[in-house]
Every structure is written in structure tokens, then in C-alpha cells.
Amino acid sequence: MEKPIATCVLGIGLSGLTFHVPFVLALKDLFSLHSVLERNPTQEGGNVKRRFGTTVKIYRSFDAIIADSEIELIIVGTPSDTHYDFAKAALLAGKHVLVEKPVTPNTNQARELYDIAKSRKLVLYAYQNRRWDADFLALKKLLSLPETSPQSIGSVLEFESQLAIQTLNTQACIDVIHSYDRYRTQLKGNWKDEARPATGLTYDLGSHLIDQCLSLLGRPDKITGFVQNIRGIGSPDVNDWFTIHLHYSKSPSRPYPVTAILRASILSARSSQLRYVVRGSRGTYIKYGVDVQEDQLKAMPTPETIFEAGFGKEPESLWGTVENVHNDGVTFSKAIWPSDAAGCYVELFKNLAAAIRKGAELSVPWKDAQTVIELIELAHQSSEEGRTLTVPPVM
Numbered sequence: 001m002e003k004p005i006a007t008c009v010l011g012i013g014l015s016g017l018t019f020h021v022p023f024v025l026a027l028k029d030l031f032s033l034h035s036v037l038e039r040n041p042t043q044e045g046g047n048v049k050r051r052f053g054t055t056v057k058i059y060r061s062f063d064a065i066i067a068d069s070e071i072e073l074i075i076v077g078t079p080s081d082t083h084y085d086f087a088k089a090a091l092l093a094g095k096h097v098l099v100e101k102p103v104t105p106n107t108n109q110a111r112e113l114y115d116i117a118k119s120r121k122l123v124l125y126a127y128q129n130r131r132w133d134a135d136f137l138a139l140k141k142l143l144s145l146p147e148t149s150p151q152s153i154g155s156v157l158e159f160e161s162q163l164a165i166q167t168l169n170t171q172a173c174i175d176v177i178h179s180y181d182r183y184r185t186q187l188k189g190n191w192k193d194e195a196r197p198a199t200g201l202t203y204d205l206g207s208h209l210i211d212q213c214l215s216l217l218g219r220p221d222k223i224t225g226f227v228q229n230i231r232g233i234g235s236p237d238v239n240d241w242f243t244i245h246l247h248y249s250k251s252p253s254r255p256y257p258v259t260a261i262l263r264a265s266i267l268s269a270r271s272s273q274l275r276y277v278v279r280g281s282r283g284t285y286i287k288y289g290v291d292v293q294e295d296q297l298k299a300m301p302t303p304e305t306i307f308e309a310g311f312g313k314e315p316e317s318l319w320g321t322v323e324n325v326h327n328d329g330v331t332f333s334k335a336i337w338p339s340d341a342a343g344c345y346v347e348l349f350k351n352l353a354a355a356i357r358k359g360a361e362l363s364v365p366w367k368d369a370q371t372v373i374e375l376i377e378l379a380h381q382s383s384e385e386g387r388t389l390t391v392p393p394v395m
Helices: 014-026 046-052 062-066 080-092 107-119 134-143 206-217 293-299 303-307 346-358 366-385
Strands: 005-010 031-037 057-059 073-076 096-100 124-127 156-162 176-179 222-228 241-248 258-265 274-280 283-288 320-325 332-337
Touching: 005 014, 005 062, 005 346, 014 031, 014 046, 014 073, 014 096, 014 293, 014 303, 014 346, 031 046, 031 062, 057 062, 062 080, 073 080, 080 096, 080 107, 107 124, 107 366, 124 346, 124 366, 134 206, 134 274, 134 283, 134 320, 156 206, 156 258, 206 241, 206 258, 206 366, 222 366, 241 366
Parallel strands: 005 031, 005 073, 031 057, 073 096, 096 124, 156 176, 176 258
Antiparallel strands: 156 274, 222 241, 241 258, 274 283, 283 320, 320 332
């Protein structure tokens, strides 16, 4: 049996305690929580002991962490503007790295990290957990159906996707919409309100939306961005609203052009949570509600909860519906399309361990993470220049 991967988690706030520490603790055969970076623990034993009752070594200095030869993997869950520096130093010290989104402030830095990891044969992994949302898995399953299947919606014509707490209504004429909206009239009063590198809604929530589009549709041909601080509070350089159009041309594998529209707003007032409306040449899929894993992780009594039967399972009340047109072109039938596969963020960590110990292929290629940052930069440029930009070929 292989030795568990000695892991240090940087950042023991929401990110660390919700999305990283529980999986490291639960997957005892794959990982061991060696230590954490917590500069100012609020109580003896720190936040990990307070939250999970587990005693863990606490470092207050990052330099001491990278000097510790026992540590094999560093998880970077600190503020966005620190991701590049921490990841680079960890790689140069010979550590594998899992880094939260957004991975870096700019594309050149993302490319540099990739080159360092490749030259040193280290695993560099972007934490894009929403590829394992239950509804996203259900949608991928639907879109993979052969067109001869009774529930196939055919070739995608329009794809509306929202990932929201509170969301605005969207226009039915749009081809593809990703939305991740909230309603907040005041600043939060933390680092996300400050004009730092990689802050603002495009980097924060746009990273998820763009990554999902890349996973489903691939690299776009053109991009149009609209980015602004719509509330007019705080720094004007920290955007709280964006709409990003990703344009996809017809191709041998894509019979219709597709436009993906990704959007998020801090001033979005709607209680119902539309998740997907996907219109195809033979039907339409509609889905409400969001993945349950984040709420379950916040409330879980012990890390082992992730192995319980109900973890990641959507209630049937949130399952989507498929409406198909019959061959006569007039009659329609409607049926439930279940989110029957549970959401499973744990698969990201299993893949990470397999990549480190066995050289397995990454489920989230770093090139995708690099493209996410590239598209965010292009969206800002497009917004500033007021024009659509061509997305250059992969370098």
C-alpha cells in the first residue's frame, strides 16, 4: 500500500475548511493532512481543530512550509492575488500543487507555472470542482445521447446556464447563457473588494463559468466582453458585473454556430434559481436549483459524511425536464431527466492522488486553466476597447 500524500493547506477560511480539508481528512488512504498555514489562529489548535476536532501542525510562515521536506502537496486556497507566488515557490521547492481558481492574474504567469511543473515533473492542478456538480453531470449525460434516443434534444441551438443564489431573468433570444448572480448592495469589507490582481467578479465567478464552457464546447473563436463596476461603490477597478460572449463557429462536429453568454451580477434580484435551459434541434431541457454539495460540506458533522449515500444527491424536486418534438413536428412529449449521478467533488481529489502517485491524466488539464485566464484577460480588453476580439490559436 502506498504512503498517503503528505499535504499542507494554505488558507483555513471558507475555501480551506469547506472545499479542501474535508476531502484530505476523509481520503485517509490517499492523503494525510500534515499541516496548514494559519498566520493568526483564533484559538488553540486553530480552525481545523475547531471545525473537525482534528489536531494538525500549524505553520505561520510559508517559508517554513516549503522548507519542510515531509510535505509533498501544497493546496493554495489563499486570496487570489497570492496564488501565483505561492504556487511558483511551492513548485520550485519540489512540491506538487493544487491551486484554487483563479489560478493566476494573467496568462503569462499561468504558462510559467506550467513550464516549471513540466520541467520538474510535478503535478500542477487547478481546482475546478464544478465539473463534478450533479446537474452538470446530468447535462453532459443528456448531451451525449445519440440523436436516435427518444429523449435526445438533438444538436444544441441555444444553451442557457445559470449558477446562482439569486438570478435575473434572461432573454430567450440568447444562444448560451451562463449566469452566477447575487444580490448585495454593499461591499463585503474583505480582500475581494480591494483593487488587487485577480480580483473582481470576472476572476472570481467567471473562472467557473468559463471552465464549464471549455469543458462542454472547447476553445471559442471570438469573444465579446462587457465588464464594469455597476454599483459605483468601492474601487472602479473591481468589477461587480459582467457579460461575456464566447462565439463558436460551425464545424464538422458542430452543425450550428453557438454563442455562449456568461454573466454575473451583484445586483441581481430573483429568488428562483434557473440552472439550465438548453434548446436543441429536437427538444429542450430545463433545470432549476443548484448542486447541494457546498451546503452539505458547510454543514457536515465529520469529513466521512462525503461517503454517505445521500451526499451530493439532488432531491427529485430539483431534477430537470426534457420536452421533445415528435416526428410530426407538432406533437410534444415531456419527461423528467434525473440528476441520478450524485455530485462528486471527491473525484477531483482521487484524480489528483492518482496523478501524483501513478502519473494519471489530469481530469482538469492545466491548459484549460490557462485558457480561462486568457479569456478573462481578453474579456477585459474587449470591454475596454468596445469591440469583439479574435481568440488566438493555442500557443
